[in-house]
Amino acid sequence: MKFSHYKITSLLQIFFGSIILALAMNIFLIPYKIAPGGVSGIATVIYHVSGERIPVGFTMLAINIPLFLAAMKIKGRNFIIKSTLGAVFLSVIIDITEQGISRLRELVLASADYSSADILLFALAGGFASGIGLGFVFKEDATTGGTDMAASLLNKAFPWIPVGTLLMILDGLVILIATVVFKSFRLGLYSVVALYVSARTLDRFLEGLNYAKSLMIISRESEKIARALMENIDRGVTGIYGKGMYTDNPYMILLCVVKKEEIHRVKNEVKKIDPNAFVLLTDVREVLGEGFTSHHVS
Known part of the structure; x- marks a missing residue:
């Protein structure tokens, strides 16, 4: 099998993400019986119930193998190979x-x-680090196995139930089992906190941290404003033809994406030319292209 530079980089990213996730679990979650859903949550419960005799990684791999085999027909070959490697690395x-x-x-x-405050900090730190680790894995179109794979399989049997809903139900059941087995409602709540922080961190990681602002500017002085933005701010501007439905007047709508630190300069330029201009600002999670983040091929 011939490996390209991009394939090797992809495998290294999965390996790096698995290291972060494994350390997050061993340092912050497993020792304190925090089981934030997923196969790792089940493995954590079994680990403590067995008196720490059955390793977490072994249990996770034993559960993930049949899930991967069952998902062969649903997921693509490339996804299964990468995810299997991710699951093995992590375990x-x-x-x-x-x-x-x-x-x-x-x-x-x-x-x-340890007080309750200490365990809560462990849940927050564990959830955050887990989200970062999963981010590196998910970014390479892979997974470490677990309930997300099980949710995809169940969706084939119950297609009217969205995968996201099934995933939430499965993770909820794992947390409920951990709460009952450990006989601690507080630990169950800490697990929910860790799961939430992990999910939010993962979302932010995948969406990108290179925030920018998209501006739509409607003005009778659109030509002057566009020229000022291109010359003084050094940003590209796209003109879109539009029409005021109330006045029936034609307008040139300007579309421009700028970095956060450039917003006040844009506002000043627009205000100098047309104080009555209509300006709409929206958040942009990530911008790829000239002047922002370069495109990466994977």
């Missing part, structure tokens, strides 16, 4: 780092008396 890293992290935690935090 192996969790198990080989567990003892070392456990010993380090005993040395550093042996005398610590």
